[in-house]
Every structure is written in C-alpha cells, then in structure tokens.
Amino acid sequence: MANIQEKITTFLPEAVFEEGQYPTFTVPAEKLPALARMLHDDADLQFDNLAALVGNDWGDTLGVVYYLNSVKYNHWVILKAATADRENPILYSVSDVWANANFEEREVYDFFGIRFIGHPDMRRIFLRGDWAGYPLRKDYDTSRENNRVPTESEENNDKTISLSVNADGKIETKIIDIFDKDDYIINIGPQHPATHGVMHFRTALDGEIIKKIDVHCGYIHRGIEKLWEGMTYPQTLHMTDRLDYLSACQNRHALCMCIEEAMQVEVPQRAQYIRTMMDELMRINSHLLFFSTLAMDLGSVTALCYGFREREKVLDIFDETCGARMSLNYNTIGGVMADIHPNFQRRIKELIAIMPGALKEYHNLFSNNVIARNRMIGMGNLSLDDAIRYNMTGPSGRGSGWACDVRKRNPYAVYDKVEFDEVLYTEGDSYARYMVRMKEIEQSLHILEQLVDNIPEGDFAVKMKPIIKVPEGRYFKQVEASRGAFGIYLESRGEKNPYRLKVVSPGYSLVGAIDHLVKGSKIADLITIGASLDYVVPDIDR
Amino acid sequence: MQDNIFDFSIVTQWIDTFLRTYIPDWGALLIEFVLIGLALLLLYALIALALIYGERKICAFFQCRLGPNRVGPLGLFQSIADMLKILIKELIDIKHTDKFLFNLAPYLVILSSMLAFGCMPFGKGLQVLDFNIGVFFIMAVSSIGVLGILLAGWSSNNKYTLIGAMRSGAQMISYELSIGLSMLAVVVYAGTMQTSQLVDQQVTNGWFIFTGHIPMFIAFVIYLIAGTAETNRGPFDLPEAESELTAGYHTEYSGIHFGFYYLAEYLNMFIVAGIASLLFLGGWAPLHIGGWEAFNNIMDYIPSIIWFFGKTAVMMFIIMWFKWTFPRLRIDQLLHLEWKYLVPIGFVNLLLVVLMTIFKIHF
Numbered sequence: 001m002a003n004i005q006e007k008i009t010t011f012l013p014e015a016v017f018e019e020g021q022y023p024t025f026t027v028p029a030e031k032l033p034a035l036a037r038m039l040h041d042d043a044d045l046q047f048d049n050l051a052a053l054v055g056n057d058w059g060d061t062l063g064v065v066y067y068l069n070s071v072k073y074n075h076w077v078i079l080k081a082a083t084a085d086r087e088n089p090i091l092y093s094v095s096d097v098w099a100n101a102n103f104e105e106r107e108v109y110d111f112f113g114i115r116f117i118g119h120p121d122m123r124r125i126f127l128r129g130d131w132a133g134y135p136l137r138k139d140y141d142t143s144r145e146n147n148r149v150p151t152e153s154e155e156n157n158d159k160t161i162s163l164s165v166n167a168d169g170k171i172e173t174k175i176i177d178i179f180d181k182d183d184y185i186i187n188i189g190p191q192h193p194a195t196h197g198v199m200h201f202r203t204a205l206d207g208e209i210i211k212k213i214d215v216h217c218g219y220i221h222r223g224i225e226k227l228w229e230g231m232t233y234p235q236t237l238h239m240t241d242r243l244d245y246l247s248a249c250q251n252r253h254a255l256c257m258c259i260e261e262a263m264q265v266e267v268p269q270r271a272q273y274i275r276t277m278m279d280e281l282m283r284i285n286s287h288l289l290f291f292s293t294l295a296m297d298l299g300s301v302t303a304l305c306y307g308f309r310e311r312e313k314v315l316d317i318f319d320e321t322c323g324a325r326m327s328l329n330y331n332t333i334g335g336v337m338a339d340i341h342p343n344f345q346r347r348i349k350e351l352i353a354i355m356p357g358a359l360k361e362y363h364n365l366f367s368n369n370v371i372a373r374n375r376m377i378g379m380g381n382l383s384l385d386d387a388i389r390y391n392m393t394g395p396s397g398r399g400s401g402w403a404c405d406v407r408k409r410n411p412y413a414v415y416d417k418v419e420f421d422e423v424l425y426t427e428g429d430s431y432a433r434y435m436v437r438m439k440e441i442e443q444s445l446h447i448l449e450q451l452v453d454n455i456p457e458g459d460f461a462v463k464m465k466p467i468i469k470v471p472e473g474r475y476f477k478q479v480e481a482s483r484g485a486f487g488i489y490l491e492s493r494g495e496k497n498p499y500r501l502k503v504v505s506p507g508y509s510l511v512g513a514i515d516h517l518v519k520g521s522k523i524a525d526l527i528t529i530g531a532s533l534d535y536v537v538p539d540i541d542r
Numbered sequence: 543m544q545d546n547i548f549d550f551s552i553v554t555q556w557i558d559t560f561l562r563t564y565i566p567d568w569g570a571l572l573i574e575f576v577l578i579g580l581a582l583l584l585l586y587a588l589i590a591l592a593l594i595y596g597e598r599k600i601c602a603f604f605q606c607r608l609g610p611n612r613v614g615p616l617g618l619f620q621s622i623a624d625m626l627k628i629l630i631k632e633l634i635d636i637k638h639t640d641k642f643l644f645n646l647a648p649y650l651v652i653l654s655s656m657l658a659f660g661c662m663p664f665g666k667g668l669q670v671l672d673f674n675i676g677v678f679f680i681m682a683v684s685s686i687g688v689l690g691i692l693l694a695g696w697s698s699n700n701k702y703t704l705i706g707a708m709r710s711g712a713q714m715i716s717y718e719l720s721i722g723l724s725m726l727a728v729v730v731y732a733g734t735m736q737t738s739q740l741v742d743q744q745v746t747n748g749w750f751i752f753t754g755h756i757p758m759f760i761a762f763v764i765y766l767i768a769g770t771a772e773t774n775r776g777p778f779d780l781p782e783a784e785s786e787l788t789a790g791y792h793t794e795y796s797g798i799h800f801g802f803y804y805l806a807e808y809l810n811m812f813i814v815a816g817i818a819s820l821l822f823l824g825g826w827a828p829l830h831i832g833g834w835e836a837f838n839n840i841m842d843y844i845p846s847i848i849w850f851f852g853k854t855a856v857m858m859f860i861i862m863w864f865k866w867t868f869p870r871l872r873i874d875q876l877l878h879l880e881w882k883y884l885v886p887i888g889f890v891n892l893l894l895v896v897l898m899t900i901f902k903i904h905f
Contacts, residue, residue: 299868
C-alpha cells in the first residue's frame with residue numbers, strides 16, 4: 001500500500017491522500033487522464049481493471065469516484081475527481097484507458113450532467129434525449145411539471161457529440177454521426193424475443209453481416225438509485241431483488257454485507273451458511289435458465305424445457321423457505337429473514353442427486369450437438385485483455401481465462417471454508433462462456449454438498465433496530481453474482497438513509513462490450529453472443 | 543399378387559357411370575370436378591388440423607409436457623378451436639405496403655401446395671392428377687411457393703421480413719437442387735416420371751429403397767434433408783427464425799392470411815413426406831418379403847390408403863423429430879451443407895444410379 005501511495009505522490013504531488021477502505025486520492029480533474037494511464041501501465045501497479053465508476057453530487061461539487069483494481073496483484077486504489085462548476089461541469093474521460101468507462105461515463109453524464117472531455121460518445125444512455133435536468137443531483141426538480149410523461153415516441157437521431165480540448169485550451173464540441181449515411185439499419189429490440197428483456201440494439205447491417213451496434217438502454221429504468229436516497233436502510237434491501245432477478249440472493253447479500261460491515265455487525269454463522277447456500281442455489285437457477293434460453297435462442301426449444309424441468313426443483317426450495325420463487329426477500333441486515341424450512345436439506349440433497357444425470361442429458365442433447373457446437377465455437381471471441389479492459393467479470397470473463405471470481409479473490413460468507421474449483425476456459429468464444437456456466441453448476445452443487453449437513457445451530461439473524469444509521473463514510477463491497485462481480489457503493493453521512501447508494505452491475509459492462517464482440521459476425525451470431533453473455537436487462541436498467 | 547389389394551377406382555368408376563347415365567357428359571364432368579375439388583379441399587384442411595394437433599402432442603412429449611388437453615377429450619378439439627379463432631380474426635391492413643402483392647402472396651403459397659397435394663397417390667385408384675410427367679410437375683408447382691414467400695417479404699415493407707425472404711429464397715432455391723437430384727435418381731432407376739407407374743413398379747418389384755440398395759438409400763437421405771429444408775422446418779427454419787427475425791417473412795400477416803402460411807407449412811411437410819413414401823417407400827404398396835406368401839397376402843388385405851398414410855406419418859414423425867431435437871443452423875452453414883456436401887454427393891449418387899440401372903445390378 002505504501003508503494004502505491006509513494007508512486008502516486010511522486011507522479012502527482014497535488015494528489016491528496018486519505019485513509020479508508022482502500023487508499024484514496026483526490027486528484028485535480030485535468031491531471032486524471034495522465035495519472036490513470038500511469039496507474040494502468042506501471043509494471044508494479046498494473047491497475048488494469050476499473051471495477052466501479054461512481055458519479056456523485058457532494059453538494060458544492062460534482063464528481064466521480066473511481067475504484068481501480070489490479071488483476072495481477074489484487075490491490076485496490078480509489079481516485080476522486082471533482083468539479084465545482086455546477087452549471088457546466090466538465091471532467092476528463094478515462095475511456096481510452098479502461099473501455100468499460102465508456103458506458104459508465106455516459107451514465108454519469110445522464111444522471112449528473114457531467115460531461116467528459118475525450119469521450120467518444122457523449123449521449124444520455126438511459127433517459128430520453130429531451131429529459132429535463134439530471135435526476136441524481138441533489139437539487140433536481142422532481143415535480144411532475146418538470147418532466148411530463150411524453151406522449152410522442154422519441155425519434156432516433158443517430159447523432160452524438162464528443163468534447164475535446166484544442167491547442168489553446170478551449171473546449172470544442174464535435175458532432176458525430178453514429179452510422180454511415182447508406183447503412184441498412186434494423187432495430188433489434190426493444191421488443192424482440194432474443195434480447196432477454198427490453199433492450200434495443202440499433203444494428204447496421206451489410207447483408208447478414210453486422211457493421212455496428214448502437215446500444216440503447218433504459219426502457220425499464222426505474223430510478224432505483226434515486227429512490228434509495230429517500231429510503232431507510234432496511235427499505236433499500238427490497239429493491240435489490242428487482243435488479244438482476246436471477247441473482248436476487250447475491251445482490252441482496254452484497255447490500256446487507258456492505259451495511260453490516262459499515263455497522264460492524266457480526267453475522268451469526270448459521271446465517272452465513274444459509275446465505276452461501278442460497279447464493280449457490282441462485283447461481284444454479286440462473287445458469288439453468290441461461291442454458292435454457294441459450295438453447296432456445298439457437299432454435300432448440302426442447303432443451304429449454306429440459307432446463308426448466310430442473311430449475312423448477314430449485315424454485316421449489318426457494319418457495320418453501322422464502323415463500324417466493326423470484327423476489328425472495330430473504331437476506332436482511334444481520335442475517336436472514338426466517339429460518340430454513342424443515343425440508344430444505346432434504347430437497348437440496350434430492351437436487352444434488354438428480355443434477356449430474358440432468359447435466360449429462362443436456363450435454364447429450366445440446367452441448368455435443370454438431371450444430372450447436374458449430375454455432376458457438378469461435379463466435380464472439382473475447383481476449384483476456386479485452387475481458388479485463390471491458391470489465392467483463394463472471395462466467396463471461398472466466399471463459400477468456402480471467403480468474404475473476406470474487407469468491408476466490410476476496411472470500412466472503414463461508415466461501416473460505418469450502419473447497420471448489422474456479423472454472424476457467426481460455427478460448428474466449430461463446431462455447432467457452434457456455435461451458436464455464438455448465439461447469440459452474442457442478443461446482444455450485446459441490447459447494448452445497450459440503451454445506452448441507454453442516455449448517456451450525458444458532459440464531460439465523462442478529463436483532464437489528466428498525467432505524468439504522470450507518471456511520472459516515474464510503475463503503476464498497478463486491479460479491480460474485482450469477483453473471484459477475486456485483487458491487488455496492490454506499491456513501492453515508494450518518495443519516496437514516498443513504499446519501500448515495502450505487503449498484504455496479506455486471507450486465508452493464510457485458511452490454512458495453514457487445515459492439516466490440518459482434519462486429520463482423522452475422523445476425524444469427526449476435527443472438528448467440530448475446531445469449532452467451534447472459535445479461536439481464538433489469539440489472540442494466542436500474 | 544396385386545389382386546388382393548382393393549382398387550378404389552371401382553368406386554370412382556361407379557360414380558362416373560352413375561352420373562353419365564342421367565346427365566350429359568359435360569354435366570357429369572362438371573359435377574365430378576366440383577366433387578373432387580371439394581374432397582381435396584376438405585382433405586387438405588383435415589390433414590392440416592390433424593397435423594397441427596399431432597405436432598403439438600408429439601412436441602409436448604419430446605419436451606416432457608402434456609400438450610393440449612383441455613379442449614375436448616385429450617385436447618382433440620384444440621386445433622378446431624384454433625381454426626375457428628383464426629377464421630374470425632381481423633386482417634390487419636398495414637400502411638405503406640404493396641397492397642396487391644401483399645394480398646397475393648399467401649395465395650401463391652397455398653396454391654403451390656394445393657397443386658402438389660393433388661398429385662399424391664393416396665391409394666390404389668385414388669389419385670387426382672396422374673400424367674406422364676408427374677414427378678416433374680410436382681417439382682415445378684412446389685417451387686411456386688418460394689415466389690409467395692419472396693413476395694411476402696418484399697411487399698411487407700419491413701426489414702425483418704425482407705431478410706427472412708432473402709434467406710428463404712437462397713435456401714429454397716439451393717435445396718431444390720438436391721431434391722431434384724434425388725428425384726432424378728429415382729426417375730432414372732424406374733424409367734418413368736408417372737406417379738402411378740412408379741407405384742406399380744414398386745408393388746410388383748418391391749420398394750425402391752430395398753431394390754435400389756445403397757445408391758437409393760443415399761438418395762433417400764439426401765431427399766429427407768433437403769425436403770426438411772424445403773419446408774422451412776427446424777433445424778432449417780431460418781426464414782422464420784423466431785429468435786432472430788421474430789417471425790421472418792410472415793411477420794406482418796394476420797388472420798387467415800397468416801393461417802395460409804401456417805397451413806401451407808404443415809401441408810408441405812405432408813407433401814414432402816408423401817413424396818418420400820411415393821419415391822422410396824413404395825407409395826401405397828404393401829410391404830412384401832420375397833418368399834413369405836402368407837405374410838404378403840395378409841399385408842395386401844390392409845387397405846392401400848392406410849399404407850400410404852402410415853408411411854407418410856412415419857416420415858412426418860422423423861421430420862418432427864429433427865425439429866424438436868436440433869438447434870437452428872446459420873445461413874452460411876446452411877448453404878455450406880447444401881453446396882459443398884449434398885449437391886456433390888447427389889451428383890455422384892446419380893451417376894451410381896445410372897450405372898446401376900444400365901448394368902442392372904439391382905434386385
């Protein structure tokens with residue numbers, strides 16, 4: 001850690017250091033790109049992964065917090081850059097250093113109005129182009145008159161702007177056309193069977209070959225981060241299940257853990273075991289759905305039904321213990337909501353018993369089918385560098401050989417007590433991403449097998465007060481959700497509701513890379529690649 | 543040996559003479575035309591209904607489901623209810639389309655499958671169209687269908703339908719080649735294109751797939767693959783790949799116009815299966831095993847119509863089996879399969895059949 005501080009202060013003496021969860025440096029805005037480049041390139045630091053980029057309104061200033069992580073050394077650093085200009089806030093883009101910053105900075109622009117110099121595509125990403133104001137600013141006018149429900153559909157204008165600084169220090173705005181004039185553009189989505197939700201790809205085609213994809217998100221954006229700012233901490237939990245509904249447990253686990261850590265609450269062992277098992281069940285559930293939908297997208301409807309047959313067993317377990325099949329509402333601050341159902345262990349053992357046979361059946365029916373293999377092998381190649389650059393965590397990153405499993409890198413709950421393999425494939429194609437998930441089902445079953453008979457007796461939760469005040473500070477916690485590292489950024493000012501609570505969702509990075517992945521392949525491959533990335537739209541549109 | 547098989551022409555002859563004794567010739571003919579037309583249309587609709595029900599049930603069993611089971615016993619009336627529903631649905635008028643072509647396209651598709659349907663040898667003496675270029679005629683009329691699909695895609699003024707239509711055009715024109723080659727193999731082997739003669743030969747000599755041994759079997763497999771592609775069914779359902787193109791060329795159609803495409807798809811499957819049983823499995827010819835006189839006689843007593851429909855049903859089951867097992871191919875893989883594998887194999891196979899026929903090295 002001393003090394004990081006030394007390097008940064010030598011490179012940039014103006015950087016202000018402060019202690020925290022990770023070493024934090026406040027950096028003058030205009031120096032940030034150079035520092036970012038140095039941190040990325042320096043052989044001893046190698047901050048090659050931008051784990052989170054969080055926009056923030058600190059009252060007098062608007063700014064961004066960057067969470068940087070080194071894949072090789074697994075050390076962290078936080079950078080902060082801010083601007084006092086609230087009328088026309090401008091910062092510098094780091095999207096040329098970390099590719100996932102492209103989408104993240106557009107989100108910051110959308111919600112805080114901060115524009116980034118050097119960003120290639122400075123458009124709103126979630127909200128309509130004609131939206132008035134920037135909703136996550138503290139002084140945002142939430143009245144109905146400010147933004148009336150539009151009665152007309154938005155035209156696709158396919159133009160964007162990019163800011164740059166010219167030789168004499170003035171900021172120039174350049175208007176860029178996203179597509180060529182003669183491009184044959186089709187809209188894949190917002191209503192399309194293969195986009196797995198309400199996602200909109202404006203796709204430029206050359207015959208069957210894709211030239212470019214312009215992603216439009218936000219069709220089901222619910223403004224959860226804004227809603228959170230008006231909620232008490234126990235209330236915030238309920239939103240997490242509505243993000244990625246196939247990682248409902250893990251998402252909530254992350255938020256609970258973040259709050260618990262800030263409050264320094266000791267969670268009982270029994271709750272830790274239950275949480276871990278629930279997370280793994282959720283992962284199996286998610287990967288089974290992945291298998292089913294991928295098979296269906298590739299035209300094999302029978303495989304869909306096979307996947308759902310086993311998924312039903314997992315949902316039955318949820319149903320008994322949580323009383324719900326989708327939005328489980330199970331984790332709570334200090335433990336879990338209720339104790340496990342008496343059938344819980346028996347049903348998990350049944351699941352462990354049937355799954356190996358079922359997986360074999362899937363492989364016979366689909367994975368080893370020559371058509372399925374030809375459709376997936378070599379499609380959507382993602383190199384290891386690109387996976388890190390685009391922050392494609394989870395099974396998608398592991399398909400490219402990136403050992404990014406949070407359960408292994410920064411163990412939480414009882415993951416340090418169980419042994420399991422981190423599934424890695426190095427091919428980086430759709431088939432590798434597919435196989436990673438299929439093998440992860442086996443590993444999840446293996447984890448369950450180790451835990452199912454060893455759940456310790458004791459309380460399932462610590463009693464917490466209904467009104468919780470998290471001590472002032474900035475907290476960041478990651479868990480391994482079904483489709484990647486799911487981060488929770490919590491900034492508290494000691495009040496009963498969070499000052500800023502942000503979700504760093506894995507799906508957002510996955511979609512950010514889709515243009516890079518599908519360029520030059522065919523329409524059918526877009527479907528394959530999209531399915532193999534396994535993004536879930538509510539996770540992207542928070 | 544053939545005498546045991548009931549000849550349906552006795553019935554048709556009797557109707558013919560009956561009519562001619564009371565009405566002048568032209569009147570009798572007119573009534574016969576109307577009767578035959580009605581019978582064909584009725585059969586067409588009934589087969590489609592049965593197929594839709596059958597496919598839903600079979601698909602359900604493949605997928606560990608039950609399938610329709612609420613409407614009527616075992617859900618038997620489900621497809622009738624669906625038919626009634628589609629009949630009373632509104633035909634949605636879409637702006638900015640080529641109205642004439644848009645409305646014409648479904649009729650072309652249904653026309654082509656109706657014409658091919660008329661050539662089916664349903665049983666001994668039960669055939670509507672039978673002339674000396676029968677097989678050639680079937681080929682010719684069934685290729686009208688692709689015109690309907692191309693027009694549908696083009697006139698809908700929708701980018702998805704256009705892509706679907708282009709795929710369909712490329713696919714059907716390519717695969718017609720393979721179908722043609724495997725049909726040609728049979729024609730060369732039998733020395734005739736007339737459907738009734740093709741069946742007669744198989745009744746006396748045995749099914750072509752047995753007598754023509756390996757080359758005929760290869761032709762049969764090629765025909766089956768190409769035929770599945772020709773009907774736009776999975777794994778070759780790219781023109782309407784629902785996960786890519788929502789519904790492909792018929793995205794914009796509604797009501798009975800969509801129903802026509804739906805109907806034609808099922809009937810085309812029946813026709814492909816029917817031709818397969820005509821060319822390779824003996825049409826309505828009963829199964830005969832050389833030397834087993836008693837067995838052969840018993841087989842002859844099973845009505846020819848059951849033989850034909852039974853064989854066709856088996857073929858259709860295989861085609862459904864394909865669909866509900868395989869994922870979908872990609873367009874380049876599809877064309878790759880046709881032009882790099884099926885067509886060359888088809889040509890070589892045709893050569894083999896020619897040699898086999900010349901030197902009479904067959905059963």
